[in-house]
Amino acid sequence: MAPGLLIAAPRSGSGKTTVVLGLQRALARRGARVRGMKCGPDYIDPAFHAAATGAPSFNLDSFAMGTPLLESLASEAGQGADLIVAEGSMGLFDGIRRETGRTGASADIAALFGWPVVLVLDVSGHAQSAAAVALGCARFDPRIEVAGVVLNKVASDRHRRLVEDGMARIGVPVLGALMRNGDLALPERHLGLVQAGETDELDQRLERLADAVEGGLDLDRLVALARPTRLRSLNPGRSLPPPGQRIALASDRAFSFVYPHVLSGWRRAGAEIVPFSPLADEPPPDGCDVCWLPGGYPELHAGRIAQAGRFLDGLRRFSQTRPVHGECGGYMVLGRSLEDGDGGTHPMADLLPVETSYAKRRMHLGYRVACLVEDGAMGAAGRRLVGHEFHYASVVRSDASRDTAFATITDAEGHDLGTAGHRRGLVTGSFFHAIAPA
Incomplete structure (x- = not known):
């Protein structure tokens, strides 16, 4: 069963998808068998994961799906894979008011499978204060481990050093940084990203994301953070039955x-x-x-x-x-x-x-x-x-x-x-x- 990790963020718009797609493609072109997964009810991002990795990507939703179905999907994705790179939805802890583990939040998925969390931080507009955000995420939920951060939208080398200074104070590893670069953004429309099948020159865009991630992040260190996917149940999950033959x-x-x-x-x-x-x-x-x-x-x-x-x-x-x-x-x-x-x-x-x-x-x-x-x-x-x-x-x-x-x-x-x-x-x-x- 493949190990996994979850790429998440404190809020929407931090750059999770940029990092995830770049990481998935960079590892895939190294020869790794990578599977993507998406937390929450998103029907657009999984198609981008599939384009980046060459393999289907499933949704994982702790409110809509019971534990057996979640584990069945993770098991199916992990068979024959070297690594699962899951993408969070919205902020790491954003969900509904329900019992712990059934809120629909990305943190529930990390806790269920024992996947470490890599936090993507949009550091535009602050420096050392970014560490306070990371520290809050690391301490908010004792079920999960924030294993490190990726800095996004860094303005300069000096800016990066200031942010890293804050992270050093709280002992959270910085796994790399992406400079501010509008060329890496994917086109959007009213329901999110323009669909993968409609995005012009998608493969070239994915290659540029992979180049940026490979140049700015420590890929070997990121991969080493992944942990075995924890599966407790052997019961097959209940999925929607087909409406016809x-x-x-x-x-x-x-x-x-x-x-x-x-x-x-x-x-x-x-x-x-x-x-x-x-x-x-x-x-x-x-x-x-x-x-x-x-x-x-x-x-x-x-x-x-x-x-x-x-x-x-x-x-x-x-x-x-x-x-x-x-x-x-x-x-x-x-x-x-x-x-x-x-x-x-x-x-x-x-x-x-x-x-x-x-x-x-x-x-x-x-x-x-x-x-x-x-x-x-x-x-x-x-x-x-x-x-x-x-x-x-x-x-x-x-x-x-x-x-x-x-x-x-x-x-x-x-x-x-x-x-x-x-x-x-x-x-x-x-x-x-x-x-x-x-």
Whole structure:
């Protein structure tokens, strides 16, 4: 079983992804078999990990997943690997108010697997005071070990010496530093990084990140910090069961937000996944018994989707005899219309009684626990699922009632949020991204 370490930070925007991708690629090009993992419900970063390492990257979520599933995923990732380089989410301790170990925070993952934490510190705007931040992180949670820090956005050699002086006072090793360099930044949009498949010259960007990390960090020392992945349970974890035997999966720039562990679990259960591209005006393949429209960026391609007659007509025909489910962006496309960011309204599949808008933006973010109202592609009535919601689109018109709802939902603390999504015939959908069974 491969050893691992967790790259984390005190807050978002510190440069975790820059360091992680550079480290993963630098080690991979040395010949190491590296596997990435991502803490929390993020469906963009794992694709970058896969591009950097050449191997799939799974999510690890201490709120949405039980310990057996977490350990199953870590075990699967670690088989045949030399090192697991996991990336934290938000700040190291940021999560929800739940019992220790079930907060969704990255620290829970480090504690569960015994992985040392390497802290990425954005030191722009301070010097010795950065040590106080590192010391606080090192002492806040006795379950974890902060094994060292990487300094990011260093302004000069003098600045670096001042920061290192503070670290020496508290006895936290400095494992390297990256100078302030805007050329290392990856392009972003409203839901995070531009997707790996859309990032121009991605391989060249990853090579530049690897060059920077190799030149600024002590890679041998970092690798030596990794510790064996601690696994306690031999029980296989419960993952989402496949919605069918042959799954037609919309897959292109408009539909790409699928958790890798979900697809892996479906395949392990014997399902076949058949991708098709709505943007290429491809209909769901006839030989499939269920169609899945994942999230993504349909709001950026609404006009093109509205003109994809073969896709829309094929989707409608498919839905007459076989289940169709849409998550987030897929749900929007199953509705009557979608308003893009410029205020243009585009007709969609009209399979669910909902109209959505990206022009009227409001961020919706958080864990959700859903209970299915009726039998459908996601399971039988009463099944409980844990997932996540993150989008800026809003519902502008909807025929909403429990009689047409996909599920009833609560937030992570159990507060009732009413109903979510819609169902009509064999078609279901909601803004909810399912992660695992509750």
